[in-house]
Amino acid sequence: MTVLIVIDQAPYGSWSGREGLDMAFSLAAFDQSCALLFSGAGVNWLRAGQQPDGLGQKSVAQNLGAAAIFGVEALYADVQACQRYGLANDAIIAGVTLIAPDQTFMTGFEKVTFAG
Amino acid sequence: MADISLQTYTLVITGAPYSSQAPQTALDFARAAVTAGHQIDRVFLYGDGVHIASALICPPSDEPHWPRLWSEFLAEHQIPAVACVASALRRGLIDSGEQKRYELSAHNVRAPFEIAGLGEWVEAGTCSKVIYFHSGA
Amino acid sequence: MSQSVADLPAHIHTLHILNKTAEHPRAAQCIATLATADTVLLIENAVLSAPEVAVAAPCPVFMLAADARARGLIAKSGAGTDATGATPQIGYEQMVQLSALATRIISW
Numbered sequence A: 001m002t003v004l005i006v007i008d009q010a011p012y013g014s015w016s017g018r019e020g021l022d023m024a025f026s027l028a029a030f031d032q033s034c035a036l037l038f039s040g041a042g043v044n045w046l047r048a049g050q051q052p053d054g055l056g057q058k059s060v061a062q063n064l065g066a067a068a069i070f071g072v073e074a075l076y077a078d079v080q081a082c083q084r085y086g087l088a089n090d091a092i093i094a095g096v097t098l099i100a101p102d103q104t105f106m107t108g109f110e111k112v113t114f115a116g
Numbered sequence B: 001m002a003d004i005s006l007q008t009y010t011l012v013i014t015g016a017p018y019s020s021q022a023p024q025t026a027l028d029f030a031r032a033a034v035t036a037g038h039q040i041d042r043v044f045l046y047g048d049g050v051h052i053a054s055a056l057i058c059p060p061s062d063e064p065h066w067p068r069l070w071s072e073f074l075a076e077h078q079i080p081a082v083a084c085v086a087s088a089l090r091r092g093l094i095d096s097g098e099q100k101r102y103e104l105s106a107h108n109v110r111a112p113f114e115i116a117g118l119g120e121w122v123e124a125g126t127c128s129k130v131i132y133f134h135s136g137a
Numbered sequence C: 001m002s003q004s005v006a007d008l009p010a011h012i013h014t015l016h017i018l019n020k021t022a023e024h025p026r027a028a029q030c031i032a033t034l035a036t037a038d039t040v041l042l043i044e045n046a047v048l049s050a051p052e053v054a055v056a057a058p059c060p061v062f063m064l065a066a067d068a069r070a071r072g073l074i075a076k077s078g079a080g081t082d083a084t085g086a087t088p089q090i091g092y093e094q095m096v097q098l099s100a101l102a103t104r105i106i107s108w
Helices: A016-029 A040-046 A060-065 A079-084 A103-107 B022-035 B047-053 B066-077 B085-090 B096-101 B119-127 C025-032 C044-056 C065-070 C092-101
Strands: A002-007 A033-038 A075-078 A096-099 A111-114 B002-005 B008-013 B039-045 B081-084 B113-116 B129-133 C002-005 C012-018 C039-042 C061-064 C102-107
Touching: A002 A016, A002 A040, A016 A033, A016 A060, A016 B119, A033 A040, A040 A060, A040 A075, A040 A079, A040 C025, A075 A079, A079 A096, A111 B129, A111 C102, B002 C092, B008 B022, B008 B047, B008 B119, B022 B039, B022 B047, B022 B066, B022 B129, B022 C092, B039 B047, B039 B066, B039 B119, B047 B066, B047 B081, B047 B085, B081 B085, B085 B096, B085 B113, B129 C102, C012 C025, C012 C092, C025 C044, C039 C044, C039 C092, C044 C061, C044 C065, C061 C065, C061 C092, C092 C102
Parallel strands: A002 A033, A002 A111, A033 A075, A075 A096, B008 B039, B008 B129, B039 B081, B081 B113, C012 C039, C012 C102, C039 C061
Antiparallel strands: B002 C002
């Protein structure tokens, strides 16, 4: 039983993605199988080289680095959205699987959840 | 024609009152579910949805008072309701326990809402059907 | 204990609850994942996009009557207008029934 948490908001400009990450970490902490999907503007979470110190926020890419340690099973990114935002393979942080979030992909998850 | 078996639902509300329609849609759904004999095992407030638990919201008298309407519904049907502690503390939703812990000047969580961790939401997901009520756009 | 209902699908794999108009990226994402065994329920602002969604969806589409009425999509007589794209209107009671019939529910 895998829960897919979807983050479709860009980082820093809104908090809903961070609340999605909290959901994924909580599931993993309670030994529930879960994965994260970054779609739409949410793929910008995955860009390497984020330096948000000027905003007084922590790097979301750094937060994401803990995903595997917590037990989040996979990080997926919408391949089309990555192209749209100029995220070539070498511009994306490690450990991300590019997919098309179509019907076939979504059917593989018992639950699909947005944080807000 | 279809047979409908009785369900146990958890409602998760992430849309705030007075900036989204989520609290109204969720309340009408909850009333219809209870009337049809289904069980609502808990209501979980997350993100901006925690504002429903505020005891200090004062809408104009000709507008629906969503926090009060929700409190009355929950009390009438003895449904536990929880606001996520991380979402709540960030937004200034404080119960008496958190008031003491952080030495704050007041608390403002409306009964019967309580503050608890995301573990409550994780547990709900394993034993009931979860429906989310998000902010629209 | 069970109750029977008419006019709703007998089985629903995924019930998609959409509350955003069609130009919202999440509405497009919703439509891209629809399968024939699914059902779409348009609520809140999504009722404004009923004709668009009804054409794009490979599965049954319903809309919440209270939301359609509030937004002027239904004549006072109760008859639907072109603005509903002939999408069947249901109440909260049937929203509960759709939810009970569905194996999986996604709120977009």
